[in-house]
Amino acid sequence: xxxxxxxxxxxxxxxxxxxxxxxxxxxxxxxxxxxxxxxxxxxxxxxxxxxxxxxxxxxxxxxxxxxxxxxxxxxxxxxxxxxxxxxxxxxxxxxxxxxxxxxxxxxxxxxxxxxxxxxxxxxxxxxxxxxxxxxxxxxxxxxxxxxxxxxxxxxxxxxxxxxxxxxxxxxxxxxxxxxxxxxxxxxxxxxxxxxxxxxxxxxxxxxxxxxxxxxxxxxxxxx
Amino acid sequence: xxxxxxxxxxxxxxxxxxxxxxxxxxxxxxxxxxxxxxxxxxxxxxxxxxxxxxxxxxxxxxxxxxxxxxxxxxxxxxxxxxxxxxxxxxxxxxxxxxxxxxxxxxxxxxxxxxxxxxxxxxxxxxxxxxxxxxxxxxxxxxxxxxxxxxxxxxxxxxxxxxxxxxxxxxxxxxxxxxxxxxxxxxxxxxxxxxxxxxxxxxxxxxxxxxxxxxxxxxxxxxx
Amino acid sequence: xxxxxxxxxxxxxxxxxxxxxxxxxxxxxxxxxxxxxxxxxxxxxxxxxxxxxxxxxxxxxxxxxxxxxxxxxxxxxxxxxxxxxxxxxxxxxxxxxxxxxxxxxxxxxxxxxxxxxxxxxxxxxxxxxxxxxxxxxxxxxxxxxxxxxxxxxxxxxxxxxxxxxxxxxxxxxxxxxxxxxxxxxxxxxxxxxxxxxxxxxxxxxxxxxxxxxxxxxxxxxxx
Amino acid sequence: xxxxxxxxxxxxxxxxxxxxxxxxxxxxxxxxxxxxxxxxxxxxxxxxxxxxxxxxxxxxxxxxxxxxxxxxxxxxxxxxxxxxxxxxxxxxxxxxxxxxxxxxxxxxxxxxxxxxxxxxxxxxxxxxxxxxxxxxxxxxxxxxxxxxxxxxxxxxxxxxxxxxxxxxxxxxxxxxxxxxxxxxxxxxxxxxxxxxxxxxxxxxxxxxxxxxxxxxxxxxxxx
Numbered sequence: 001x002x003x004x005x006x007x008x009x010x011x012x013x014x015x016x017x018x019x020x021x022x023x024x025x026x027x028x029x030x031x032x033x034x035x036x037x038x039x040x041x042x043x044x045x046x047x048x049x050x051x052x053x054x055x056x057x058x059x060x061x062x063x064x065x066x067x068x069x070x071x072x073x074x075x076x077x078x079x080x081x082x083x084x085x086x087x088x089x090x091x092x093x094x095x096x097x098x099x100x101x102x103x104x105x106x107x108x109x110x111x112x113x114x115x116x117x118x119x120x121x122x123x124x125x126x127x128x129x130x131x132x133x134x135x136x137x138x139x140x141x142x143x144x145x146x147x148x149x150x151x152x153x154x155x156x157x158x159x160x161x162x163x164x165x166x167x168x169x170x171x172x173x174x175x176x177x178x179x180x181x182x183x184x185x186x187x188x189x190x191x192x193x194x195x196x197x198x199x200x201x202x203x204x205x206x207x208x209x210x211x212x213x214x215x216x217x218x219x220x221x222x223x
Numbered sequence: 224x225x226x227x228x229x230x231x232x233x234x235x236x237x238x239x240x241x242x243x244x245x246x247x248x249x250x251x252x253x254x255x256x257x258x259x260x261x262x263x264x265x266x267x268x269x270x271x272x273x274x275x276x277x278x279x280x281x282x283x284x285x286x287x288x289x290x291x292x293x294x295x296x297x298x299x300x301x302x303x304x305x306x307x308x309x310x311x312x313x314x315x316x317x318x319x320x321x322x323x324x325x326x327x328x329x330x331x332x333x334x335x336x337x338x339x340x341x342x343x344x345x346x347x348x349x350x351x352x353x354x355x356x357x358x359x360x361x362x363x364x365x366x367x368x369x370x371x372x373x374x375x376x377x378x379x380x381x382x383x384x385x386x387x388x389x390x391x392x393x394x395x396x397x398x399x400x401x402x403x404x405x406x407x408x409x410x411x412x413x414x415x416x417x418x419x420x421x422x423x424x425x426x427x428x429x430x431x432x433x434x435x436x437x438x439x440x441x442x443x444x445x446x
Numbered sequence: 447x448x449x450x451x452x453x454x455x456x457x458x459x460x461x462x463x464x465x466x467x468x469x470x471x472x473x474x475x476x477x478x479x480x481x482x483x484x485x486x487x488x489x490x491x492x493x494x495x496x497x498x499x500x501x502x503x504x505x506x507x508x509x510x511x512x513x514x515x516x517x518x519x520x521x522x523x524x525x526x527x528x529x530x531x532x533x534x535x536x537x538x539x540x541x542x543x544x545x546x547x548x549x550x551x552x553x554x555x556x557x558x559x560x561x562x563x564x565x566x567x568x569x570x571x572x573x574x575x576x577x578x579x580x581x582x583x584x585x586x587x588x589x590x591x592x593x594x595x596x597x598x599x600x601x602x603x604x605x606x607x608x609x610x611x612x613x614x615x616x617x618x619x620x621x622x623x624x625x626x627x628x629x630x631x632x633x634x635x636x637x638x639x640x641x642x643x644x645x646x647x648x649x650x651x652x653x654x655x656x657x658x659x660x661x662x663x664x665x666x667x668x669x
Numbered sequence: 670x671x672x673x674x675x676x677x678x679x680x681x682x683x684x685x686x687x688x689x690x691x692x693x694x695x696x697x698x699x700x701x702x703x704x705x706x707x708x709x710x711x712x713x714x715x716x717x718x719x720x721x722x723x724x725x726x727x728x729x730x731x732x733x734x735x736x737x738x739x740x741x742x743x744x745x746x747x748x749x750x751x752x753x754x755x756x757x758x759x760x761x762x763x764x765x766x767x768x769x770x771x772x773x774x775x776x777x778x779x780x781x782x783x784x785x786x787x788x789x790x791x792x793x794x795x796x797x798x799x800x801x802x803x804x805x806x807x808x809x810x811x812x813x814x815x816x817x818x819x820x821x822x823x824x825x826x827x828x829x830x831x832x833x834x835x836x837x838x839x840x841x842x843x844x845x846x847x848x849x850x851x852x853x854x855x856x857x858x859x860x861x862x863x864x865x866x867x868x869x870x871x872x873x874x875x876x877x878x879x880x881x882x883x884x885x886x887x888x889x890x891x892x
Contacts, residue, residue, distance in 0.1 A: 005436055012432075016357050023387030031260040037700040037707045038260045046386045049379045056376045057364035061436060106350045106389040127775045134685050141726035146817075148369075153725045156718045163715045164692030166775040209681070213674055213730060228659055235655075239580050246610030254483040261483045269609045272602045279599045280587035284659060329573045329612040371592075451882055458878070462803050469833030477706040484706045492832045495825045502822045503810035507882060552796045552835040594815075 001061055007087055009062035011095040013054045017066050018099025018178055019106075020050035026107050044162035052155030059151065067172040068092055069203040073136055076207055089174070096174040100182030120191045125198040127167035132202030134161065135171045140210040171199060224284055226310065232285035233311055234318040236277045240289050241322025241401055242329075243273030249330050267385035275378030282374065290395040291315055292426040296359055299430055312397070319397040323405030343414045348421040350390035355425030357384065358394045363433040394422060447507055453533055455508035457541040459500045463512050464545025464624055465552075466496035472553050490608035498601030505597065513618040514538055515649040519582055522653055535620070542620040546628030566637045571644040573613035578648030580607065581617045586656040617645060670730055676756055678731035680764040682723045686735050687768025687847055688775075689719035695776050713831035721824030728820065736841040737761055738872040742805055745876055758843070765843040769851030789860045794867040796836035801871030803830060804840045809879040840868060 024046035025039075032039040055064035063080070065071050068089045074080040080088075135157055142153040161169040168187065170176045173196045180187040187195070247269035248262075255262040278287035286303070288294050291312045297303040303311075358380060365376040384392040391410065393399045396419045403410040410418070470492035471485075478485040501510035509526070511517050514535045520526040526534075581603055588599040607615040614633065616622045619642045626633040633641070693715035694708075701708040724733035732749070734740050737758045743749040749757075804826060811822040830838040837856065839845045842865045849856040856864070 020383050020387045027386050046383045050383045053361050053376045053380045056369050057361050060368035138722050138726050145729035146725050153722045157722045160689050160715045160719045163696050164689045243606050243610045250609050269606045273606045276584050276599045276603045279592050280584050283591035466829050466833045473832050492829045496829045499807050499822045499826045502815050503807050506814035
């Protein structure tokens with residue numbers, strides 16, 4: 001697939017992913033009227049559902065990654081050309097920002113969120129690392145054992161991670177950055193780098209373990 | 224498949240779709256007792272579930288479209304005979320009205336709904352356009368990449384759109400019309416045309432982008 | 447498959463189906479503390495989930511019908527031997543009663559339910575007919591077009607029907623009977639026959655329509 | 670697959686399973702603010718979702734059992750080498766304890782749970798037996814009839830069992846033990862053996878019935 005179409009798919013897909021997640025988060029808080037469990041239930045269900053649907057829609061064009069840490073893991077395991085990594089990440093970040101802009105257009109500028117506990121500190125970073133570790137386990141393990149089921153499994157895991165992790169469970173540097181820029185209160189920009197580091201640590205550990213579990217042979221580059 | 228059976232399938236399917244969506248909306252409001260998040264959660268889940276099930280049930284007879292904008296997009300991409308478009312849309316609108324009538328029979332005439340925010344204005348139209356844009360992305364993209372999963376993906380997207388869009392997220396002119404006629408308060412008839420235009424704009428943009436993404440060659444007419 | 451194993455599968459499956467539905471209904475009411483929407487959401491989700499799982503578990507032994515109206519429809523369309531109909535229905539009714547007994551053992555005898563609106567009258571019968579009509583559409587239509595997806599589609603439809611119908615949406619004479627016997631308040635025994643008649647009317651109409659839609663040729667008896 | 674990789678998969682999978690179930694249980698109680706139905710809905714959904722995802726991720730390495738009673742049933746039916754049983758169970762129990770430790774790290778030590786009714790007594794043991802009986806029916810029956818759907822069916826059953834059983838529905842001795850150790854109030858350690866016995870009784874009955882239903886021939890050992 002031509003690189004222009006790949007980048008268009010990553011851009012549109014990430015933009016829709018952030019529109020769905022951001023818009024649902026706002027609607028959930030407005031309608032739930034202080035019921036924090038209902039707001040998180042809706043946000044987690046809708047956001048995860050959106051991810052599955054978008055992977056099914058754009059996966060055959062660009063891989064449907066929408067996430068820099070998945071992009072890096074794919075390149076490490078030899079499934080994505082190294083020279084595609086930087087443009088993919090640029091398209092993902094640009095798409096994430098565009099999606100947040102669409103949310104602002106649909107709902108207006110003064111947004112608020114209900115942080116799921118505090119947003120920084122050791123226990124938060126541990127939670128974000130564990131959550132991202134699990135995400136990469138599912139992405140790699142199910143992607144190899146049951147590729148047709150992988151979009152559903154990754155989506156279902158994301159829903160679960162929104163609940164089980166003590167962190168906000170972004171598990172995605174592009175989303176972390178767009179949320180820090182886009183919604184007042186979701187995350188301070190100064191706190192974003194620590195979350196990104198925690199995501200990279202969890203993703204790196206899971207990738208290394210699965211390279212051992214699946215053997216050292218790597219598949220051919222998918223282009 | 225003979226045109227009579229196709230139109231019967233579109234009519235029965237759209238009627239059941241509106242019965243499920245309308246009936247569940249009423250039951251959800253009655254039982255939720257003012258909990259707007261619970262009412263929308265149930266309406267979105269049940270309506271989307273009904274859509275998936277009906278596509279699986281009638282898809283091999285008529286395509287299981289139940290929606291004029293999907294009908295137009297299929298014809299544009301060469302997947303539906305042009306002379307089928309008008310009868311399909313008539314069957315869909317008639318089925319939608321019949322479904323609303325069944326809801327009135329099951330629950331009585333004085334109905335009420337809880338509008339999801341205001342029902343007209345620029346931000347509403349933007350929301351309806353974005354929601355319909357996404358619907359067509361999923362319908363076309365997943366329908367080509369993973370056709371067996373498409374009914375589930377479209378249904379899941381509809382559930383998500385009910386939450387993330389700032390509009391009522393009908394994404395279907397037949398449903399928009401039947402709701403404007405059938406349930407007091409859901410939508411004023413005078414507001415319906417603007418929503419239908421927003422739906423057509425979003426659907427047209429997505430169809431054009433995917434014709435570029437998938438290449439200019441179009442598959443043969445499925446008849 | 448030997449008839450003894452078929453009947454054992456129908457008996458165990460129907461017993462587990464009623465255990466799941468009855469037990470979840472009681473737990474949902476106890477925990478929901480008067481939130482009728484939450485109680486119905488849980489009952490509908492859990493009951494429908496149980497149905498899907500049991501069809502996947504016992505389907506290859508007995509067909510996984512667990513329901514007299516599905517049994518009759520299968521025989522009408524030539525998919526079940528006529529002399530199996532009576533023993534199947536006896537096993538289903540006996541299993542339903544056994545399942546209600548297990549619920550009584552797990553939770554004690556003084557049970558209560560929250561009737562979903564009134565439990566008799568024209569609008570209730572119309573709701574039960576429409577709900578059963580839709581069930582048979584999905585069972586027959588999806589069972590032919592997408593047999594692997596049919597257990598999920600039937601289950602999802604049942605979840606939706608619990609919400610959209612104005613009736614209790616039993617759609618199953620064995621369950622209707624066991625509920626009338628087993629749980630005080632769910633249904634008066636005197637009201638059961640009208641619901642069963644409504645179920646038969648809806649099921650008969652859907653079966654006749656699909657015999658026309660799918661053509662007059664019937665497949666060979668599956669034994 | 671080498672035994673070291675199998676045991677690593679069982680250990681990591683069971684640790685993530687307990688992290689997900691334990692973390693989600695804590696988050697659900699904190700956010701639900703006394704709404705017991707919402708807390709159980711979230712715990713059941715997230716825990717069951719995590720199970721499905723982890724079976725899809727690790728199933729092709731170790732079978733994705735994560736549960737001593739499933740391990741024993743697999744060995745009885747000839748699907749697992751007898752000399753693997755003890756190391757599997759050790760890895761599962763160690764993983765369960767590691768998962769609880771991760772939860773403590775993410776959320777801190779003073780944990781609390783909302784017991785789903787009382788935690789011991791005849792009706793509880795009956796509930797746990799019935800729930801585990803059903804789990805093994807689904808695991809064996811669906812695992813043979815529809816192996817690709819089995820991870821989803823087992824997961825869905827677990828969600829249903831959390832609701833319909835009058836017991837806590839652990840259905841897993843490793844989880845029972847880790848919960849008794851790890852979370853104050855979930856279960857007294859002295860009550861754990863009775864639950865494990867109830868689990869073994871239900872699992873044994875279901876395994877015996879399915880050996881009869883599927884015939885006496887057993888498949889070859891999968892290694």
